[in-house]
Amino acid sequence: MTSMAAPSEGAVEAFKKALATAASVSAYAMLARGMARELLPDELRAAVHWGAAFVCSRFGAREKERHTIVIRRSVDKNQCHYDNASSQNDVFDAARTYLATKINPRTMSRLCLGRSLTTEPDGSSSSSTLLSMEHGGSITDHFDGVEFRWMFIEAGGDDGDRVKGGGEILELSYDAEQTDTALDKYVPFIMSTAEELRRQDRALKIFMNDYGYGSWQGINHHHPASFETLAMDPGLKQAVLDDLDRFLKRKEYYQRIGKAWKRGYLLYGPPGTGKSSLVAAMANYLRFNLYDLDLSSVHDNSSLQRLLIDMSNKSILVIEDIDCSFDTMSREDRKDHSLEDEEDGRDYRTGGERKITLSGLLNFIDGLWSTSGEERIMIFTTNYKDRLDPALLRPGRMDMHVYMGYCCWEAFRKLAWNYHLIDGHPLFPGIQELLAVVEVTPAEVSEMLLRSEDADVALQVLMEFLQERSGAVKEPEDKHDA
Numbered sequence: 210m211t212s213m214a215a216p217s218e219g220a221v222e223a224f225k226k227a228l229a230t231a232a233s234v235s236a237y238a239m240l241a242r243g244m245a246r247e248l249l250p251d252e253l254r255a256a257v258h259w260g261a262a263f264v265c266s267r268f269g270a271r272e273k274e275r276h277t278i279v280i281r282r283s284v285d286k287n288q289c290h291y292d293n294a295s296s297q298n299d300v301f302d303a304a305r306t307y308l309a310t311k312i313n314p315r316t317m318s319r320l321c322l323g324r325s326l327t328t329e330p331d332g333s334s335s336s337s338t339l340l341s342m343e344h345g346g347s348i349t350d351h352f353d354g355v356e357f358r359w360m361f362i363e364a365g366g367d368d369g370d371r372v373k374g375g376g377e378i379l380e381l382s383y384d385a386e387q388t389d390t391a392l393d394k395y396v397p398f399i400m401s402t403a404e405e406l407r408r409q410d411r412a413l414k415i416f417m418n419d420y421g422y423g424s425w426q427g428i429n430h431h432h433p434a435s436f437e438t439l440a441m442d443p444g445l446k447q448a449v450l451d452d453l454d455r456f457l458k459r460k461e462y463y464q465r466i467g468k469a470w471k472r473g474y475l476l477y478g479p480p481g482t483g484k485s486s487l488v489a490a491m492a493n494y495l496r497f498n499l500y501d502l503d504l505s506s507v508h509d510n511s512s513l514q515r516l517l518i519d520m521s522n523k524s525i526l527v528i529e530d531i532d533c534s535f536d537t538m539s540r541e542d543r544k545d546h547s548l549e550d551e552e553d554g555r556d557y558r559t560g561g562e563r564k565i566t567l568s569g570l571l572n573f574i575d576g577l578w579s580t581s582g583e584e585r586i587m588i589f590t591t592n593y594k595d596r597l598d599p600a601l602l603r604p605g606r607m608d609m610h611v612y613m614g615y616c617c618w619e620a621f622r623k624l625a626w627n628y629h630l631i632d633g634h635p636l637f638p639g640i641q642e643l644l645a646v647v648e649v650t651p652a653e654v655s656e657m658l659l660r661s662e663d664a665d666v667a668l669q670v671l672m673e674f675l676q677e678r679s680g681a682v683k684e685p686e687d688k689h690d691a
């Protein structure tokens with residue numbers, strides 16, 4: 210504990226004297242102001258005022274010192290370490306992307322409109338339209354309580370000498386005392402905001418592996434599924450969304466606890482309950498590319514490793530029907546074969562050389578793959594969770610298990626809205642009663658709802674379909690166990 214030292218007598222005296230002096234100075238000032246008002250004519254008072262202002266401007270408090278960062282469109286080649294290094298300055302591009310969000314077309318009289326093509330490290334490209342400042346334009350931005358001023362200057366103009374070889378430049382200026390905020394917070398903030406904006410803008414890709422060669426082929430991914438259109442238990446949907454949001458925000462957390470920044474989801478449930486739709490919704494929500502791994506096309510463990518290493522960050526690895534991809538039956542169920550069978554590298558089902566193994570996949574995912582990249586999500590789907598190897602279900606492996614079940618009342622309401630924009634109908638109560646006892650998948654309900662564009666007809670078709678099925682009673686369901 211700290212205690213305040215008692216002030217010495219001398220200090221108290223000095224403090225009192227200072228107070229008395231301050232009081233008498235302000236008293237004199239008030240008296241002088243009053244006398245001046247009474248005794249001096251207006252012209253003389255104005256002249257005194259002007260004189261005081263002049264003295265202040267010459268000798269008084271000087272304007273705060275400003276610092277400027279110059280950001281050139283292209284980096285001077287001499288600064289590059291490699292001969293073939295690109296001369297494009299990333300910071301310039303990021304600043305322009307960021308500043309586009311600060312442009313107000315209503316208040317700025319001259320603007321530039323451009324379209325740029327961005328090539329991602331994975332080879333995909335996307336174009337975006339950008340509003341930017343015209344040469345000579347300026348923008349003021351506020352961040353963390355600090356004012357930052359941006360100017361866009363053209364090479365070859367008045368500032369031609371300064372920017373020789375650099376093309377166009379952006380100048381960022383701020384109070385000198387805010388240098389730490391500028392460099393340690395504002396510039397990183399601009400870079401990360403620009404990256405996020407570009408990510409939102411870029412076209413998504415889905416990559417599939419070639420047979421045998423261990424390489425990916427990508428095409429644009431336009432699956433329309435979103436969390437908005439997904440018909441599932443609302444609580445479970447929110448839990449998945451919250452988990453994804455938490456994952457995205459936790460870079461530092463994963464670093465601190467020494468774990469790779471990856472997350473695994475196991476989606477399980479009968480066919481047609483929306484597992485693939487949920488995968489697409491997750492990719493769209495995160496703006497992550499999808500890598501759809503078909504294990505039957507992978508020749509051996511080393512091809513598998515090559516494929517996994519070639520995946521980019523911020524991506525989702527999907528292995529559908531994981532129960533069919535390996536001998537994933539639970540080890541307890543193996544009557545005739547011991548674990549040693551697996552370790553000798555032979556496939557005891559065929560007697561031949563085993564191509565790839567579940568342990569090969571899991572070891573690699575836990576090992577090199579998880580440390581060679583970041584922000585990776587891995588999704589396994591299965592129609593039969595009970596057939597999975599316990600190694601897959603071990604805590605820490607698949608972080609969240611999501612059960613995609615038969616169509617419940619809430620899921621039906623979502624589908625009715627998706628397909629017919631209705632939130633109520635005289636047939637709804639009857640459908641609700643039937644859904645409580647009939648096992649029907651969202652895919653089947655969707656199909657019925659699509660039978661007619663007329664909502665009355667489509668709901669009648671669904672009603673009859675459910676009545677036909679009503680002999681089958683739902684078995685109790687094991688809900689999600691995150």
Ligand SMILES: Nc1ncnc2c1ncn2[C@@H]1O[C@H](COP(=O)(O)OP(=O)(O)OP(=O)(O)O)[C@@H](O)[C@H]1O
Binds near residue numbers: 652
């Ligand atoms: N939960 C859902 N929400 C919205 N649409 C769904 C849902 N489930 C299924 N559908 C509809 O049914 C179609 C098939 O569903 P999907 O392929 O996502 O199911 P799945 O569980 O992955 O099936 P499988 O196990 O056979 O691969 C989807 O394209 C979609 O139109």
